Amino acid sequence: MRINPIGAKTNYYPTTSPKAKTLTNQNRATIPNLNHLNATYNQAAINFRGTSDASRALVRQIPLEDKLASLFENFRLGDLILVGKNLHESAKQMYKNADVVKNAIKRGFFIADETIEGNIGFIKNPIGDIEVINLNEYDIPLTSNNKTYPLKPHESFYVIEDDILSINGNLLTIKNKPKVDLSMYRKNFAKAFNFEKEADQNIEKINKKTLSQLMQPARKTATPITFAQVGGLDELKNSLKKDIIYPIRYPEAYEGVELNHGFILYGPPGTGKTHIARALANEAEANFINLNGLDLESKWVGESESNWRNLFEEAKQNQPTIIFLDEFDAVARSRDSHDIYGNKVVNQILTLMTDIDNENCDVYVIAATNNFKALDSAITRSGRFGKHYEVTPPNKEGLKEIFNINTKNRKLDENINIDELVDQLAKVNATGADVRHIVNEAHKNGMVRSGIYEKMDNKTFTNKDNELFKIAQEDFDKALNDFLVDKKSSSRKPIGFMKQQAQAG
Ligand code: ADP
Secondary structure, three states: HHHHOHOOOOOOOOOOOOOHHHHHHOOOOHHOOOOHHHHHHHHHHOHHHHHHHHHHHHHHHEEEEEEEHHHHHOOOOOOOEEEEHHHHHHHHHHHHOOOHOOOOOOOOEEEEEEOOOOOOOEOOOOOOOEEEEOOOOOOOEEEOOOOEEOOOOOOEEEEEEOOOEOOOOOEEEEOOOOOOHHHHHHHHHHHHEEEEHHHHHHHHHHHHHHHHHHHEEEHHHHOOOOOHHHHOOOOHHHHHHHHHHHHHHHOOOOOOOOOOEEHHHHHHHHOOHHHHHHHHHHHHOOOOEEEEHHHHHHHHHHHHHHHHHHHHHHHHHHOOEEEEEEEHHHHOOOOHHHOHHHHHHHHHHHHHHHHHHHOOOEEEEEEOOOOOHHEEEEEEHHHHOOEEOOOOOOOHHHHHHHHHHHHHHOEEEOOOOHHHHHHHHHHOOOOOOHHHHHHHHHHHHHHHHHOOOHHHHHOOOOHHHHHOOOOHHHHHHHHHHHHHHHHHHHHOOOOOOOOHHOOOO
C-alpha cells in the first residue's frame, strides 16, 4: 500500500517493519472498528514527525475515516476529495461523474487506499454539506440513523457524522474530526492539487458571459416583434412554426425526427425577411444573432473561418438560437466567381451546419438574399440549407395588414380610404418597407399641415396639440405621390421593389 504518492517509486514501507506487517494484514472490512490499533495509532501520531520509513509506515495505519475527517476539518466549496487505489483511475471515474459537481473544482485531494475496492469522491456542496459521490458501477449502501439508502452508481448524497458507507463490503464511518489532530501530517496521506487560479479565471469568463446574456433581454424586450406584427406571409409563418418554433417548444414531439436547420429566404429587399426572422426568434424565445454578409466579409477577411466557428459555437452555447444571415450572397457567392476566400467560407459554413444537424442542436440558420441565383450551388443544393422560401411583395390583403400594423398606434382620420390606398400600392408592387415608409411620411406631412413643427419651433407646442392631431387623407395622398415620383426617379435610394427586381434578373 502506498501512502505518499509523491514518492511513489520509493519503498517507504519495508516489509521488514514488524508494525507494517501486522497492520497490512488487518481486515479493512473493520475500518471503523480499528480500536485495537488505537494505541499504536496514537503513538504514531506522536512519533511520525520527520520522514523515517517507520513513521511513514505509521501514517499508513491511520484509518481512512480519520484521514478523511482531517480533510473535512478544512473542507470548502470547490474542494474535491478522491479516494481509491490509484489517482489516475480515481480521476478517470470522477471525470465520468463530473456533472454531479455543480461548482468549479478549485482544490483536489487524493487519498490512496489499497483497501478500498473502487473509488469514491467527496465534495462540499453550496449549502455546506459534505456529499459523497459513488464513482463505481455498483451500489454503495449508506446507513444513516439505522436506515439504509442504496447510493446508486453516479449518484451523490449528503453525509453527516456517524453515517456509514459500505463500499464493496468495507465499512467507512463519516467523522467530522479525526481521533487525534492530523493537520501536520495531511501532506503525508493526501496528495493535494491547487487549481484555484485557473478556476477563478474561468469563473470570471463564465460570469461575464452570463452577465452579457442578462444584458441582452433588456435590449430585446424594448422592441419585441411577434408574428402578429408581420403582415401577410401566412404560408411562411406557418412553415416556420412547424419547422422551428414547435421543435424548440415541444422537443419531445420531435424525438427521432430529422430536423432541417438551414433556411434560405429570397426575394426583394423590404419584403420582411429580417422582420419575420426577428419575430420568429421572439416567438420561439430564442436568442437572435443578426449578421450582415457584407459587413462580415469586410470585417472578417483573413480570419473568417475561425470567426464562423466562434459564431456557431456561441450560438450552440446559447441555444435555442436563430442566426439570421442577411445579404448571404456576399459570403456564399457562386464558385464561378473564382473567389477562393469565399469558397473556403462556404465549406466552413457547410461543415458547421453539418455539425448542427448531427448534434441536433437548437440552432437554426436563416440566410436571406435578394439574389438567389448568386448563391453558391454548394449551398443551395446541399441538404444543409434544405428549405428555400421565396418572399414576395405582399398582395392587397397583405398590404392592408401591414398598413394596419404600422398605423395601430397612430391616430387616423376616419375618412381615410384605406382600400384605395392599398390598391395604389399593390399596382406598384410596394413592399412592407414601402408601406412603413409611406405611413411615416404621411405622419410627418400631417405634422407639417397641422402646424405642429411650427409650434415646436416657437415653443408653443402643447400636449393638447398632440391630442388633437390626426393623420388625414391628404397626408397619405402626398406621401404616396412622393413615393411614386421617387420610384420613377433613378437617383432615388432604393427602398422599393423595382430596382432590386432588375438586379435579381
Ligand atoms: P428585408 O429583410 O426583406 O430586406 P425588412 O424585414 O428589413 O426587409 O423590412 C424592413 C421593414 O419593413 C421592417 O422592419 C418592417 O417594419 C417593415 N416590413 C416589411 N415587411 C413587413 C411585413 N410583412 N409585415 C410588417 N412589416 C413589414
